[in-house]
Amino acid sequence: MKGNEVIAEAALRAGCRHYFGYPITPQTEVAHYMARKMEEIGGTFVQAESEVAAINMVYGAASAGVRAMTSSSSPGISLKQEGISYAAGAELPIVVIDIVRCGPGLGGILPAQCDYYQMVKGGGHGDYHNIVLAPQGVQEMYELVVDAFNLADKYRNPVVVMGDGYMGQMMEAVEFRDQEKIERPEKPWAACGSEMKRPHNTITSIYIEADVLEAHVRHMYEKYKAIEENEVRVDVQNCEGADVIIAAYGTCARVTKNVIKDAAKLGIKVGLIRPITLWPFPKKAFEQYAKVPKGFLTVEMSMGQMIDDVKLAVNGQNNVYFYGRTGGNVPGQKDILAEVVKIARGEGGDLR
Amino acid sequence: MSIVFQRPHALIDKPLHYCPGCTHGIIHRLVAEVLDELGIEGTTVGVASVGCTYNSYEYFNCDMVQAAHGRAPAVATGIRRSLPDRTVFTYQGDGDLAAIGTAEIVHAATRGEKITTIFVNNAIYGMTSGQMAPTTLVGQVTTTTPFGRKPELHGYPVRVCELLSTLEGAVYVERVAVNNVQNIRKAKAAIKRAFQVQAAGLGFSIVEVLSICPTNWGMSPDKSLEWLRDNMIPHYPLGNFKNVALPGETPAADGSDK
The missing domain is CATH 3.40.50.920 (Rossmann fold)
Structure with a gap:
């Protein structure tokens, strides 16, 4: 099976029913697969007007408490960085797939690993980290995409699965497990309608007062410390x-x-x-x-x-x-x- | 004794941070009254945007999500697609909606997203201290058009309702103003209908509200209201641009749905 199709299948198996994308080579098969499957199973597939819109749709869906994903490739990821920074600040569990092509600029459509800086070192503005997972083949791609959803929910943080173009384009045998290891914590923080049974929930990344914002960022860094202690894979x-x-x-x-x-x-x-x-x-x-x-x-x-x-x-x-x-x-x-x-x-x- | 007038439940009891004379407070209240009257506070998610109303989540009692500049319709799309039985609205200013967020609003309307947009047009960027907005009128002085907006240098003010009403997915498009009691009542009726259109699953609905910004216009509130009447309404005519029959209503015989 092709890497990009495995990404989509893995997301579906991880319980993702909301995908928002925009075409860009070499990851577009993710969108093709999602468009067909989501319609068949009654999920959400939206071909957005831009990568900017797509990541903000993911932001909205994650705010509402569902598992949501977008996928793109390097120039498209540059556009998504705004939304990724907001999601990090608002502590939203989102999954972003980056099937990397060469740059800078429009660069080319062939495989590369030159998105390391923009994904691992931030890319968007502010003090934050993405969890970044890097598969070496199709089987591991499947496993890491499932894990990405679990980690995103566990830490309320953006998780990126980053593979060079070959990871999306290569075809290899893949074994889907019958029982996915899916951990789905409750999301009492989600903005999904209060039903008048609780105080209203707010999803935001803005904290106007210096001390309040600093406390928020320090809280995020406590979380990052826990991730560094518990989630290293090598x-x-x-x-x-x-x-x-x-x-x-x-x-x-x-x-x-x-x-x-x-x-x-x-x-x-x-x-x-x-x-x-x-x-x-x-x-x-x-x-x-x-x-x-x-x-x-x-x-x-x-x-x-x-x-x-x-x-x-x-x-x-x-x-x-x-x-x-x-x-x-x-x-x-x-x-x-x-x-x-x-x-x-x-x-x-x-x-x- | 019966209470005949009180703060809507959907509006939190706290002081608004808006400048003296600003009409955001009125528009907030109208939205909150509609949430109360339709009984949907507990099933509504609002999207705050960037600008003066960035923290409108502090005032509305429903669940709220704060969006990046211009992206509220995309965020609302994500929410509404995830929660098909909920009501979702965006509350956006003219810089947010008609400049940086033009693509997002046009395509949310194009897709016929079942969301409602409250679009507050005061012809200026308020939060960042009075720069030219896409809706700034020709000749209007702002901090970035210090000698007045000149079409040859700055282009023309955009009419959002007229633009969006050409799109099939936008089924309810109306422009109102909050410059007098009569218009405020019409504004509330329009906002209510926009939410009803969403509840009926008919498509995208938007209410543009002409609003004042005494601080950045450099006028007193009462002069601002006159300026809105004499300058904004001639360029931005009030009224319905697109309507649709709600369940139980009879569509207009001419097919216009008006």
């Missing part, structure tokens, strides 16, 4: 006794798995740290292996964005090298291997 492979550790997510992590085998034939042990949560970032995994003899290599489909977090986690204890391709290109197995060999032999590399 895939650590082959790191014990490794000479070099590669940090990569999504498609780059898949390519790296073959690099590990190739390097072993040359007598070089390569480890992989694959963050599954880009935020909260798996700092501890990097701290644990910070003294890896030859250093770290960050591989990305960008000019180097996640590497900032790798360097922060390594905290100056080791060299962090970079290899990346952009414009829609993917770092090749042989090219990554060549970087690994250079680093392992102390012949340098792109030290950042």
